[in-house]
Amino acid sequence: MKRSAVFLVVSLGLALPAAAQKKYDPGASDGEIKIGNTNPYSGPASAYGTIGKSIAAYFKMLNDQGGINGRKVTFITYDDSYSPPKTVEMARKLVEQDEVLFVFQTLGTPSNTAIHQYMNMKKVPQMHVATGATKWNDPKGHPWTMGWQPNYQSEAKIYAAHVLKTKPNAKIAVLYQNDDYGKDYLKGLHDGLGDKKSMIVKEVSYEVSDPTVDSQIVQLQASGADVFFNITTPKFAAMAIRKTYDIGWKPTQYLNNVSIGIKSVLEPAGLEKSVGLITLGYLKEPTDKQFEKDAAIVKWREFMKKYYPDGSLIDNLNVYGYSVGETIAQVLRQCGDNLTRENVMKQAASMRGFRVGTLLPGVAISTSSDDFAPIEAGQLQRFDGKEWVRFGDVVGK
């Protein structure tokens, strides 16, 4: 008896380290995982700051439920006021002083561009960055950086495919914001149309500082186009939708996903003026009536009330924050006890159809070692005056 007990202990002692060998990089230990983040809590883009706050709230909930594989998440987030030099400073603080395991959801295209090289040189994951630029999907050149949301180019390509299928003789007019975001979309649209690029009869841009886009809309109408690509951020989207309706122009209008908030964009534009808009959805819109009793949205609302009571229940950025939280929690669960930076990257790059409840039905997260674009699918949806009605199949990968 005694002997067998000794044998058992010895064999367990031998077997355990082999089966559950714990490996840690800076920022991870038996009791803790340190994650860093920068967000614009102040400055011109501070409306996005709610993403950082909702992620912090998500981790608080996660820790209350026992953490991930017994480890609590410490989420360190700094204000960068959307200023790239400040992002560099804060990212360095996170990596060199706070010694986080990785940074997560750093927000903004210019800010992430500023730390792109640094993170890759330091071999610290720049995980699920909060921007839709296409350049984050570059596993060969920048193996330590990964995006999350569908990138602008793939979204535009889906619209292009839809036009080619439904209106092959369309005349297309485009309004886009004159920056990297607008141009990224435009490139996707051009690529998607391919040799039918001549379908575009007019392209007009606006600056973020423009007071209105009225004159642009009039120009686009004058081009005689019957399809309108509305590549604008929320404030301008509302103005463009209203002006289009008011001057009696009735094109098939594609609105980019950035601006599909019902309360934030369509109501200010006028719900009756928004009827017929087409967009690509991937996230459940919290103000959409059809999700009123949806299990995931109900759960999200409870989470908001308990952990982020100051947060807005009509702001889809808070659904976004919750959804990225779910994603990274899954990545860390997959890591098990091997919490090295390399393994975090490896696990993030091996998601197979992972479902987050707040994503639209049929949309899942899939990555591989040569595909660093987690969400590439969505479903086209049309606004009927009250809610977004999905139609057709889930498109994209």
Added chain:
Amino acid sequence: MKKNILLTAVVLGLACALPFLLSNYRTFQLTLVLVYAIALLGLNILTGYSGQISLGHGAFYALGAYCTAILMAKAGVPYWATLPVAAAVCFIAGFLFGLPALRLEGLYLALATFALGVAMPQLLKYHHLEQWTGGVQGIVIQKPDAPFGLPLNPDRWLYFFTLAVAIVMFLLARNLLRGRIGRALIAIRDQHVAAEAMGVHGALYKSAAFGVSALYTGVAGALGAIAVQFVAPDSFNIFLSLVLLVGIVVGGLASISGALYGAFFIQFIPNIADEISKAAPWAIFGVFMIGFVYLMPTGVAGAIRLLTAKRRSA
């Protein structure tokens, strides 16, 4: 006098020792402090000494930064060689802007420079310039390694490089401001009619002050770009100009050492504010600002001057 030399030696010794005592990240922050100090010195020459308020010095900072970034990334010029170019470009830009701006006084000048500061980020996005400026995407540049096989990592090397440039710039400013030219500028600020009566060429001095001020700020921008390794229009919005003005007022107007105190303030106080409250970091920053201005109405430099004077008389 001897005491002063001793003090300078101690400060310099400390400045040289610090990077070896601190982490790379802190060294990087200190490099930024030096960069801001040069920029603040430039603004102080204009606002503190010659009494012209500028709300647009971020534009010259941006100009210097872009000169360096474009030369390094597109023309392959070594980083140190870009500094004189940035200096020259900014001097000319400042001098030319100073000529018409001379007709404006006080608040009107402040508005004109404000316009410059607001316009700069958009000019940088102008799409005919995009092949050089990189548009909104900005330009990524490489961090220089230490030359001659010096056993310093890039952060430390850049700190010492910046320190050397800063010392030279401060010595030049000291000679400039404590001599004839400095006195002439102060005379114009305090009583421009009397100054002209004494033979000071007001217009020339004021434009020159604008030029030199822009030169300093431009050099700071160039060094800042090398340290941060990235320039983009969003890096140089109007806040930068305002924060620079805050820096010289908190540090001490018309004071050379004030530039350094101001630089510490604008580098570290926003970080402290962020740590106190994520909900309203700028409100906390405001409290600090009011506190400083209330407790030290002549800036940190002024307060130190008062303290030492008191001790001497006691």
